[in-house]
Amino acid sequence: MKIDSSRCVDCFNCISSCPKGGLQFKAVSPFKHQETAALKTDEPKVKANESRRAFFAAGATIAASFPFISTLAQRMRHGKKDGKCKGDGCCNGKGKHGNHKHKPNGLPLVPPGAISIERFKDVCTGCQICVTRCPSHVLKPSGLEYGFDYMLKPHMAYIDSYCNYECTVCSEVCPTHAIKPLTKEEKATTQVGVATFCINRCIVNTEGTDCGACSEHCPTQAVHMVPFKGTLTIPEVNPDLCIGCGGCESICPVRPMRAIFVQPNKIQKFVEKPKEEEIKKVEIDDFGF
Ligand code: SF4
Numbered sequence: 576m577k578i579d580s581s582r583c584v585d586c587f588n589c590i591s592s593c594p595k596g597g598l599q600f601k602a603v604s605p606f607k608h609q610e611t612a613a614l615k616t617d618e619p620k621v622k623a624n625e626s627r628r629a630f631f632a633a634g635a636t637i638a639a640s641f642p643f644i645s646t647l648a649q650r651m652r653h654g655k656k657d658g659k660c661k662g663d664g665c666c667n668g669k670g671k672h673g674n675h676k677h678k679p680n681g682l683p684l685v686p687p688g689a690i691s692i693e694r695f696k697d698v699c700t701g702c703q704i705c706v707t708r709c710p711s712h713v714l715k716p717s718g719l720e721y722g723f724d725y726m727l728k729p730h731m732a733y734i735d736s737y738c739n740y741e742c743t744v745c746s747e748v749c750p751t752h753a754i755k756p757l758t759k760e761e762k763a764t765t766q767v768g769v770a771t772f773c774i775n776r777c778i779v780n781t782e783g784t785d786c787g788a789c790s791e792h793c794p795t796q797a798v799h800m801v802p803f804k805g806t807l808t809i810p811e812v813n814p815d816l817c818i819g820c821g822g823c824e825s826i827c828p829v830r831p832m833r834a835i836f837v838q839p840n841k842i843q844k845f846v847e848k849p850k851e852e853e854i855k856k857v858e859i860d861d862f863g864f
Pocket residue numbers: 686687708709710711712713714731737738739742743744745746
C-alpha cells in the first residue's frame with residue numbers, strides 16, 4: 576500500500592484506527608527515495624500511541640529550542656507565572672482598577688469551541704489545518720504549554736493579532752471536532768479566557784499620559800475607561816462581558832510585559848451577548864490603532 580502524502584493532512588486517524596497496528600510513522604530522509612509510510616504486515620505490531628510518541632519525540636529533538644522560545648515569549652508578554660504581588664499597586668491593593676487576578680495562571684489558551692483544555696489535548700491530533708487557515712494568525716503550534724507529550728498542538732497567542740469577533744474558520748475546518756463547529760452567535764459568546772489589567776504597568780498610571788487603546792479595540796466593551804487622576808481615564812474590565820478575544824492584549828503598547836492580557840479558562844464559559852450598539856467593528860491600521 577502506498578500513501579499519497581500530497582493529500583495526507585497528518586490527522587493520524589489511520590494510525591489509531593488500524594486494528595493490526597500496521598501503520599506507523601517513519602522519518603524519511605529527503606535525499607532517499609523511500610515510501611512516506613510503510614505497511615508492515617509481517618513485523619511485530621507497534622502500538623499507535625507509541626509510534627506517534629516516537630514521531631513527536633523525533634520532531635521535538637529537531638526543534639529542541641522552539642518550545643522554550645515559545646514558552647519564554649508567553650512569559651515575557653504576561654509576566655512570571657504565579658508571580659507574587661509585590662504590593663506595588665499592580666492590583667491596586669483591592670483590585671479596584673483590575674480584577675485582582677493579575678498573576679498569569681500559565682495555562683494555554685485553546686480556541687473557541689475547544690470546550691476545555693483537557694478535552695482539546697485528548698481530541699486534537701495536531702494536524703495544523705486550523706493553524707494554516709486562521710486568518711488572524713493567532714493559532715500557533717505550541718511548545719511546552721500543554722506538556723511535552725502534546726507539543727505542536729495549537730494554542731492561541733495574541734502577539735500582534737487577536738481572535739476575530741465574527742470568525743469561525745477553525746471550528747469549520749477542524750476534521751476531528753477538537754474545535755467544535757460554532758455559529759457566529761455561539762462564537763461571539765464563548766469565553767476562552769478573561770482579560771486581566773495591571774494598573775502598575777499601564778502608561779496612564781506610570782507616565783500620566785492618555786491611552787485607552789485596549790478599550791478602543793474591545794469588541795464587547797468589556798474593557799472600558801473610568802475616571803482616574805484629573806482628566807485622565809484608566810481601563811477597567813467587566814469579566815462578565817469579556818470573551819478573551821485578545822483585542823486588548825494585542826494592542827497594548829506596554830513592553831515587555833503587557834498591562835492587559837488574557838488569563839485562559841480551563842473550561843470555556845458562555846457570556847451574554849453585548850447589546851448591538853455596544854459591539855464595535857475593530858480595524859487595526861498600519862500603526863496598530
Ligand atoms: S475563530 Fe478565527 S480568528 Fe479566532 S482562532 Fe479561530 S480561526 Fe483564528
